[in-house]
Amino acid sequence: MGKIDPTSPVPKYFQLREILLDLIEDAELPVDAPIPSERELCQRYRLSRMTVRQAVDHLVTEGRLYRVPGKGTFVARPKIEMPLRLVSFTEDMRARGLEPGARDLDRRTTPANAHLARVFDVPPGTGVHVVERLRTADGEPMAVERSHIPLTVAPGLPDTPLSDASLYDVLETRFGIVFDAGEQTIEAGIADTADARLLDLARGSAVLLLQRRSFMNGTCVELAVSTYRADRYQLHSALEIPR
Ligand code: GLP
Incomplete structure (x- = not known):
């Protein structure tokens, strides 16, 4: 059992935080178990x-409790x-031993506006198919994904059922x-009412907003805007040493 060191310069609340984290990591305090009372x-x-x-309080704010x-x-x-x-979401969930799922929220084809025309390098007005899905892991809602794909690259897509299949x-x-390059931005945001409901979140909850562009042979094939x-x-990333 961890101990508080009263002589340490590390604040006591921080030492207790570390002790509790150790107990969680060693599964002495397993997921959904109550922690001891105050x-x-x-x-x-x-x-x-x-x-x-x-x-x-710190551990609650950090999402550990x-x-x-x-x-x-x-x-x-x-x-x-x-x-x-x-x-893909499907591959990622499977790699974690979770069952991926998808619920179609909307499928529509819209003419590319100036922004989409630029992203896909197509003339404005070109058909772009939008696939809006709620993604789940073991049945739990995780994300709302809105994928935009120009019909120039996937002409029959609007007639292709997706349901649970991997896009x-x-x-x-x-x-x-077959995608050979991609780029992504991730930023903090607040769930709007519709997304909060779909994701089982309280109104005003924090979310991560993702924009992904996936390419094949230098051409953008998918623009995904997801919550x-x-x-x-x-997010976790390795840090490069500046040279
Ligand atoms: C990830 C990406 C999305 C992409 C999706 C495809 O979640 N962020 O841009 O549309 O994977 O997943 P799947 O093939 O499981 O439908």
């Missing part, structure tokens, strides 16, 4: 209530690391599209 933590580690509360009013504080599931590779699989097998749950995803 009073128990005060006694066990000889800390003031304020210090204990500060440590727990969650509170249920009237019940206590529990261990949250670890967040999923956002892939920084050009993989990238369909693009490859039916239209010979991911910020309480389920985090």
Whole structure:
């Protein structure tokens, strides 16, 4: 069991935070298990209530613990690391041992406006198919994805049923599209009412807004504008040493 070192320059609340994180990592406090009460933590580690509360508050803000009013504080599931590779949602979920799913929200074909025409390098007015889907992992909503694909590269796409199928699989097998490059921006945002409802989030919850452009032979084939749950995803990246 970890101990608080009163002589350490590290603040006590931070030491308790580390101890609790160790217990979570070692699964001594498994997912959805209640953590000891404030009073128990005060006694066990000889800390003031304020210090204990500060440590727990930090872990709640970080998404490592969650509170249920009237019940206590529990261990949250670890967040999923956002892939920084050009993989499909289906591939990514399968690699994590989760069952990928998709619910069609909308399918429509619209004429490319000036922005889409520029992105896809097609004349304005060219048909662009929009696939809007709720993506799930083991049945839990994770993201709302809106993929835009010009009909110049996938003419029969509007008539192709997708339901649970992988869009990238369909693009490859039916239209010979194999992506060879991609770029992505990720920024913080607030879920709008519709996305919050679809994602099972309280109104005003934080989300991650993604824009991905996927290319084949230098041509942009997909522009995806997606909303991911910020309480389920985090970013992790290696850091390069500047030269
Ligand atoms: C990722 C990308 C989307 C892409 C999707 C395809 O989630 N961010 O841009 O549309 O994968 O996934 P799938 O092939 O499972 O439909």
